[in-house]
Amino acid sequence: MIVEIKILGYKISMTPLIKSPINYTGNKYRILPQLIPHMPEQMNVMVDLFCGGATVGANINCKKVIFVDNNRVVIGLLDYFARYKNIKKLIKELVKLTDQFNLTCSGLNGYSIYKKKLVEKNTNNGLKEINKDGFYLLRNTYNALTNKGTAKAFNMLYLLIAYGFNNDIRFSNDGQYNLPVGKTDLNKNNIQKIEAFNERMSMIDFEFVCAEFNSQTAQNYIQDSDFVYIDPPYLIMHAVYNENPKWDNESEYKLLDLLNTFLQSGKKFMLSNITEKKGAKNEPLSYWIRTHSEKVTVINIDYHYRSASYNKKLRDANESEIILLPK
Ligand SMILES: C[S@@+](CC[C@H](N)C(=O)[O-])C[C@H]1O[C@@H](n2cnc3c(N)ncnc32)[C@H](O)[C@@H]1O
Structure with a gap:
């Protein structure tokens, strides 16, 4: 079923949004209406890099979705x-x-x-x-x-x-x-989420791939795709998947290297992140944004509509949640 909805002044046709069958920390369900209007309208293949619970890829109008995450258990279960x-x-x-x-x-x-x-x-x-x-x-x-x-x-x-x-x-x-x-x-609710996810997946072509975001395997899929959505662990947030292996400054620099290659090759992408939270700042990303301001657009996510899945104690109105895409 395709419905037409109006988001942020844009009219888009899409299937109704579904939730992941696993209640994934940091999932993007509640901000999907803010992400989708900034993605390409026509896509054959997209890569959902750091796919987590697969919420984003499962809701995009696209013929084939490649879901990539380094968590073998999550990839296997989905x-x-x-x-x-x-x-x-x-x-x-x-x-x-x-x-x-x-x-x-x-x-x-x-x-x-x-x-x-x-x-x-x-x-x-x-x-x-x-x-x-x-x-x-x-x-x-x-x-x-x-x-x-x-x-x-x-x-x-x-x-x-x-x-x-x-x-x-x-x-x-x-x-x-x-x-x-x-x-x-x-x-x-859980039962309904499993059923809806299974039904959505039966309508598209997909692959679930267990790989590091910067591995050759991931690169091969990215090369053949029209668009990459990137939702890494956030340097200044806490989640189970930030710890093992630890997402640190070095990981963040590797991610920024990858974004540089995307800008050089003209690959269409969108990055989600949190650049600032009361008292803490993602310095590597903030610096990269400043030095690439002619090449990328940064869009603020409206706080009142953003995901409630991060630990509530850690959320506060001073968080700057953004998406970033090439100009
Ligand atoms: C913010 S979550 C993604 C949430 C997802 N977009 C959703 O809507 O459910 C980040 C994901 O990155 C994965 N991850 C962490 N380090 C990774 C790495 N080096 N390579 C690939 N995936 C990684 C984690 O397992 C986690 O699922």
Whole structure:
């Protein structure tokens, strides 16, 4: 279904926006209406570099999207959801697994029956109390699997995210999923997001590629594309994916080197970033913008419409969220 909507004074035709099936920190869902009008109208192939939860690429009107991220687990899980042929069957498998591990499933049974069972009713802990034991059993079972590439392993991983702390994805250095139990469960929203993502992906051509942003593999895909959307970890923000491996000044300089090659070759691109947050400034990027001001346009993202996914405590009105594109 294509709908025509008016964004920032522009009329554009697009399919309704969908959310990622994984609730990804730093996802761009809420600012998509501010990004899309600045992207090329006609594209055959786009690269969603640092794709994370795939929110941007999944919402662009384009024949083929190449999703690139260096997180093997995220790439594997999204590819699994995108290619699944019978999505109702997948949902049934997930529900079955909740039963097997004694986890709540408000998506099937509603929330109130579980709420009644809570001993501590007035806490802000959601379903944590009920799901604690089942979650840790699921976590141990998943971590003990030798093959993490099977359908069963992906289903378990998805449930760990849906029931885990902040719905985040974190692994220890030795590959063990290590987040504690969270407040949420497999609810109607989660189920709807998996279905909508699967349906959208069935309409386009796509590849999920696990690669470093500046690897030869990524370069090959970029070379054959019409447009690259770039959403790296932000130097002055905190997220699980900023830590391991650490996104530091050196990474930022490598990214700026890549932007230089794009400017030289005339590659169309858009970069998202946060240049300033109360007391902290992304100096390498800010300096690069100043010294390339004749070649790039910087557009401020309206604070009131931006993503609410970063840790709320870290957000404040002094943050400068921007997009940057060649003139
Ligand atoms: C800001 S998030 C992207 C969010 C995404 N645009 C969305 O809407 O969900 C940054 C992503 O960069 C990935 N990443 C971090 N370092 C990377 C690297 N060196 N090469 C490729 N991807 C990297 C992380 O795994 C993370 O998914």
